[in-house]
Amino acid sequence: MNGIGGMMKLGGYAGKILYVNLGGESAAEPFCRTEPLDERLLRRLIGGRGYGAYLLYRLTDPSVKPLDPANPLILSTGPLTGTPLAGSKFVSITKSPLTGMFLDSYSGGEIAGEMKYAGYDHIVIRGRAPQPSYLYIENGKVELRDGRRLWGKTTLDAEETLKKELGPAAKILVTGIAGENLVPFSCICTDYYHQSGRGGAGAVMGSKNLKAVAVIGSGGLSIADSKGLTEFRQYLIQKFKKSQYGELRVKYGTPYTTVSASSIGVLPTRNFQQGTFEGIEKINCFTLKEKLWESNHACLGCQAPCMNYVRARQGKVRVIGPEYETISLLGSNVGVDDLERIAEFNELCDGYGVDTISCGNVIAFAMECFERGLIDRKTTEGIDLRFGNADAVSLLIGKISRREGFGNLLADGVKKAAERIGKGSERFAIHVKGMEISGYEPRGAFPMGLAYATATRGGCHRRAKPVEIPQSRFQYDNFGSEGNAAMVKKLQDAREPVHCGILCDALLRFCFETDMKDVAEMYRLVVGWNDMTAQELNELSERIYTLTRCYNVREGVRRKDDTLPPRILYEPLPDGPGKGKIIGDATFNRMLDEYYDLRGWDRKSGIPTPETLTRLDLADIAGSITPAGTGEEA
């Protein structure tokens, strides 16, 4: 086995980090340089979210604001990225403009593997270009090119323009008009329809005057045991075929969730005022399949093509999606029961480059403000902003992305919008730490509330999703507290090894049933860590989760921030299995205490204890982040 980029021992890695300085505050840095991966850290942090978190920790401090030139945009891959294993991804890591905390936002698309083939495991972009630009990387050649003609273009147009100029070999990621306008829930888009959707990495690109990154790689990747990996891939394919979920996953994709979310009463409806939606039949996966579906689409190397190409509005709309989150947040949550319009919203959000989850939330919030009389037509510039008004939703997506008029009031997310509108609207501003929560109503599943409160990037479903777990697999209490902390921690930990890899966590969960022995085997075959075990991966998971917690603690996050919106904590749901149930402070705090104990974080402050940092081999990286080190000893 020959390593690439000077790494002679380990497969899977390209071996290098590319640092790019676009100019501005970090002028002392050269335009570009490379640095070898620190081999001592690879087994501890692997790559992707783990190694990327370490880089962000090292390169920033609390004085760096998210839109400062000094805030790096780190595009990270892992050793499994670009291999024949299914669902390669990259992750955008940065300090989030939406939350001010650690952000990791994943995307499929071919650029993930291309970065590796160009010779880089991580690309770290800092500074600010003097004018709109794009970054061109072709193996060892790195250039900052004039991007002025791309500025103001939608994501689709910008990518198409660059594709025509650079040819099909170039794999491209772009930000949209929302990113240019620093909307803190703007996306990074790639391969037209794949997004690093959450937390505003697109705005970080915009703040750097960086419209796009194009990568061409012609190198290869070493694999420790190629023959073994080929056989293992066949084993995974067979496992997938036997999976009870596989068939549904491919046939309907994430929209199948409309059926289950509605039946367990966790479908966000009219700004989380209800957990079921009377129009569900019109927006469920069966209607999508029957009326809009055109074909399936798969991520790089994936044997489970779970995304849907749809065509709507007499062919005027063609988009990959809408995924479940979009159907729920820009469908039931804004009271719209027309899938064709939801597909249109999806296309608009993709084009402008905004996250459909945050966008749906902030529009739903504005609708509730309007219906409650907290804002009127004068504020909305004449828009009749009642729930169900699809034209208003369509109009607002553009206004928010362009920061135009009333749209600008909403363009900084629901937390800021509530601060601006006031009048008690904070009570129904649905976010955790500034990030709008996603398509699962916690009052229909209390552990979901704990998952949102403790997710390291804010109100996010991608770190743990207890609603998908059959009740018999874990001993937990859907409408209480017992056992919930242990389950949430286990689910969070289960994702870390694939988020470091980086592969699709959905595929791992639904089709391979999250078997850590399988994941350990992947690392053994690709990297050559022949003694890698499931137990080691469990320890890695705890380490990475606590490392990202340390980052957030350094940014000021404490126990008081690990909470839920007042509506979710104190108001009962009017419908569904959770009807009349209230989470409340006592239940929530019991879950949180237990969770901190399991993590080894101080109950009073939520800060990892020194013993925990030592146990997880993090003392040399984050040793000062302890209750004593922050002056908050319990």
Added chain:
Amino acid sequence: MKAPDEKESGAITLRFFAPFGGRDHWEMKVGVLPEDTLLDVFGRLPEKLSGEIREKILDPPYPAFAVAVNGTMIARDDVARFRIKEGDVITLLARLVGG
């Protein structure tokens, strides 16, 4: 499907939103008797379908599929206790939740 001398009290709808009976989106009307539980109804379905429900929902330690009554998912243990009435809509679905 009904026992001799028993009088049906009406019909319910069984909706299949997951692979049962070789299809994954279909429904059927089923007669019910007074005091019927959901388990009674499942037990009187054609043998193959009844067996499939047992195999996919009632028997596995961690079932991938579940039952909802009038749009609300119920615990598997309640299948044997839940008394149904005319007009109820029973949905069989996958627990799959995933974005």
